[in-house]
Amino acid sequence: MEFGFTEHQEKLRKEIREFFSSELPEDYEPDTENMGKEVQAFMMQLKDKAVKKGYYVPGWPKEYGGAGYTEIDQGILDEEMGYAGVLWPDFLGLHLVGPTLMMIGTEEQKKRFIPPIARGETVCFEAFTEPEAGSDEANVQLKAVEDGDSFVLSGQKVFISGAFEPNWLFTLARTTQTVPKHRGLTLFLVPANLPGITFRPLPTMGGGRQNEIYFDEVRVSKEYLLGEINRGFYHAMMVFEFERRMTGAASRGKRQLEELIAFCKETKRDGKPLMEDPHVRDTLAGLAIQCEVQRLAGWHSTWAFAERDEIGPMPYDLSNYYAKKWAAPHAKAMTDIIGLYAQLRTGSKWVPMMGRLERMWKVTRSMHAGGTFEVIKIVLAQRGLGLPRIPAQLMTAAGEAIKKGSKSA
């Protein structure tokens, strides 16, 4: 066992921390949802600097522009970025699309698509969710009809996150109607500017932007099909695994906690700093415990990922579980400390901490992104712990019965 880091790793951490500390302005606010044009431009510039510095895709194999980082090195980078409050405009390209291409792309696709991602020239959306395919990813209805050297895509995606204008849509479409639903899906990387694609903004509670995306007979060349036709669902399950590995959550929590501690030290009530209030102290300590459990779970998952022999689902991975479970309670505990001020938004005269806690509270109403807590628990229970599940045909029968009942009613 070893809970520390090597000298090399500590040095790396120091260098990364120094980079972000000197490149970020002192008034930087971590806010991944709501960004004006100027902030977006700043983030793009910062990303260019990181690319130059080799902090963008260092964990990728060298042939794809990586710097030979180990999983642990990459974990350190993720941790420092989480603490700095930086999320790259194309984090989905880095964490999902690139790794997926490396595993299932053709040689030609790898050569063509990966380098621009590695150079930070892309923004990819993960356009999976649909009105009828939320947690039930296999129920995707976006239709893809084969036609010569292309597929023609028609249908709709919804709740697609992304504030930056995309070049690529990483998407799942139904290529075969006549087989069980999870065996008829295919993965595509669709250029976002193809004729027939329409974006419609969905403003969010957090002040940011999600999107509806309409596909109106969009002709997509077969060169954009990823992996095997009709194996898209299984490819997607692998993609979700990459998604689960984004482990900046604990260090984001640590930053929020430390910002709050700084606030509690400098803010007085009744002549005494809040930091001396026993209730405040107990709350902060409770948060620190959970942050630490979450941090270790994240490292455990990173370590296990590095150690295992083959790629495959890691259903018994708790790092995401804790993140989903505690995000909202953390926001509650933190906002309770500032009382009535918890409702003031950025820009208000009296707002504490630049409105960070208020924003955090709002954003933690969206812990469903990337899989609801409920689905995470089901995966953990059924595939991680081996608990039984209700057979699919019974579920289908129940659904049919309800549909029939509602028709006759």
Place this chain on the structure above:
Amino acid sequence: MDFSLSSEQEMLRNEARKFLDKECPESLVREIEKRRDGYSPELWRKIADLGWLGMVFPEEYGGLGSSVLDLAVLYEEFGKAMFPSPHLSTVVLCGLLLASAGNEEQKKEILPRIAKGDLILALAWTEPEASLGSTAWEPAGVTVSAVPDGNDYIVTGTKLFVHDAHIADYLLCVARTKREGPAEEGISLFLVDAKSPGMKRTLLKTTAGDKQCEVIFDTVRIPGKNLVGKLNGGWGPLFQALQRGAVMLCAQMVGAGKEILKITVEYAKTRIQFDAPIGVNQYVQEHCTELASYVDGCRFVTYQAAWRLAEQLPCDFEVAIAKGWCSDAFEAACLCAHSVFAGYGYTSKDGVLPLYSRRGKTQQLYLGDGPFWRKRIADALDTRTFQKPKGKALGLWKGGPEDEIPAWKVWRREDLQEV
């Protein structure tokens, strides 16, 4: 970062599991709970032969020089087997405290005899008044006094919740030797022969059925040479003993927790209600996942703390995190299991869950509960601070564009522009 056990640790674990499966079955646990001695002298002898009593002592005192991390591996198995023994009191709390703070003569006199299984020790620390709430382990809670008298000290007062005092040959008594000044600077430790005149030990009835005692010191005379460590310098080594003991309790909870998870999942898979295993129900599944999350959390924080102790790195924060989390998480884990087992987890005749659950109460309270360790964590947080980045302010985030939708438009078709 490496969460795996070494091959030696794996061997120790396997050896311990095999031994305890055979020698310490549930029936023995139940039997010993009812007995007054609370341990099996025969097993005590056997684990001495296995080297488990001296393993963490230095080799020159009959030990093997194993680390606290190795010990945690063993304690995980103790927790799983609910092994009833005065090991924590004798070896971890008192033995290691003597090894770190005792003088050469004391170490030579005591440690080899512990290692051989010839001596049982108990740590007499907590007292009636301070044990209300989570102040039992604070320095101010120590009021039992030791007053010099010639070359001797006279100890007077009452200790409460003293584990294993009834069978101890020696008590390590935490006493106040100075009243003025900061509370932690007036505490001294004394090795007290349990047969000294004026001592009275009475067993308490506890939830776990473990053996805790009231110990009354009625003007007990102790030779000056039995002072352990420096006069008024007891708090430092004592707190380290508290940390080691707390982490071992955590390791017990890890072992017990893993077993509880195993039997709970097994039960959920096989118990049939409404014509199906109850484990198909997502409420039941949720109890199981939550239980798993508590247990894994215990595992992570415990081994981190044990590793830091073993490496002799600063560990005040990590130990506090470990016991602060495990104390409450283990109780919550047991509650999840109770919810799944329902009636079968409450009737105590053959159910194993009540055994774990009741022991959990001791493990939660002993050597600092959640609130106690959270105070320590808060103390550590006092030194934390957030450092702003060093770049020049850009003024882009003041006020924020909260009411705008950011900022790009990719309208492809005129007819959908009604939004």
